[in-house]
Amino acid sequence: MAGVARTIVAMGGGGFQMEPENPLLDDHVIALARERSGRQTPRICLIPTATGDDDALIADFERLFSPPRAEARVLRLFGRTHDRLADVLQDQDAVYVPGGSTENLLALWRLHGLDGDLRAAWEAGVILAGMSAGAICWFDAATTDSFGPTLRPLRGGIGILEGTFVPHLHGEAQRLALLRRLVGDGTIPPGFGVDDGAALVFRDRELVEVVTSDPNAGAWRFEPDGRGGAIETALTTRLLGA
Numbered sequence: 001m002a003g004v005a006r007t008i009v010a011m012g013g014g015g016f017q018m019e020p021e022n023p024l025l026d027d028h029v030i031a032l033a034r035e036r037s038g039r040q041t042p043r044i045c046l047i048p049t050a051t052g053d054d055d056a057l058i059a060d061f062e063r064l065f066s067p068p069r070a071e072a073r074v075l076r077l078f079g080r081t082h083d084r085l086a087d088v089l090q091d092q093d094a095v096y097v098p099g100g101s102t103e104n105l106l107a108l109w110r111l112h113g114l115d116g117d118l119r120a121a122w123e124a125g126v127i128l129a130g131m132s133a134g135a136i137c138w139f140d141a142a143t144t145d146s147f148g149p150t151l152r153p154l155r156g157g158i159g160i161l162e163g164t165f166v167p168h169l170h171g172e173a174q175r176l177a178l179l180r181r182l183v184g185d186g187t188i189p190p191g192f193g194v195d196d197g198a199a200l201v202f203r204d205r206e207l208v209e210v211v212t213s214d215p216n217a218g219a220w221r222f223e224p225d226g227r228g229g230a231i232e233t234a235l236t237t238r239l240l241g242a
Contacts, residue, residue: 004144007032008160008202011131012167012194014213016064016080017057017098018131019239023064024213024240025199029129032201033093036127040090042093042094045073049108050100050133051076057098063114065096086117099167101155105133105148115158123175132167135200139165141188143178151178153187161205164191169220171196180230183222189224198237210237 009032015025033042046061048054065072075088084087089095096119098104109115122128128138136142137157141164144154151174157165166179175193177195182188192200197217203210210219221233 004123004233005036006122006125007036008122009127009129009199010138010161010162010165010192010194010202011133011199011217012135012169012217013099013131013171013196014199014217015098015131016060018196019213020060020064021211022197025131025197025211026064028199028211028240029094029096029127030065032127033070036125037093039093039229040067041067041071043073043091044094044096045075045088045092047075047095047097047099049077049114050101050102050105050159051098052100052104054100061096061098077114078111080112085112085114086120089117089121089126090124092121092126092175094129095121097128097130099130099132099134101146102133102136102142102144103116105137106156106158107135109158119158119160128160131199135167135194136165139163139191139206141191142166143175143182143188151175153182161202162189164188164222165200166193166197168190169193169195172198179222180232184224184229185228186224191233192219193222194219194231207235210235211240212237213240215239
């Protein structure tokens, strides 16, 4: 849509679900939503599908995103109460998707038609944000523990953003080595590995910056080196609150 900035914030980990004592990444999402809407108290909608609509997580979100910081709303697919999900989304300034089971999230979103509704919301300028599964979902591919403790390649994300997104890059033992191998042998496309506490910010599918809530957090671009391995390029980061 001409003249509308389309924004995605993809966190490797962190936010209220992982570091509730450090609000910097969440505050950045709220600031972007405030800028987008012109409302001092922007509307932020949690979609907790990846957690099975976990009540404790929802309660934390509603507490931490309460006025005057934000106006919280929750879109549940378990015990769904809305006939038209698209109407709920179009009324928001930002959508926030937490971590959990990526495969379950994608399957249920497609069953309910939410994948298309989210794409339409993004086209209309609603900010899409999330961490771990809530960041993977916007890309083509990733690695996932949805099927058990051993990470596996995942293809078939919503694909608003091209390529691969791997969260928790240095926070979980399997992540980095598997990403190098899968990008190197072409199992998954080139893309990004992102630490807990770091987030990629995209405008109209272009990466415009990497922000962090931790000075030690980082993000890297991974591309095949033509010999079965991967070239890793560190991305410039900006520490929020500094």
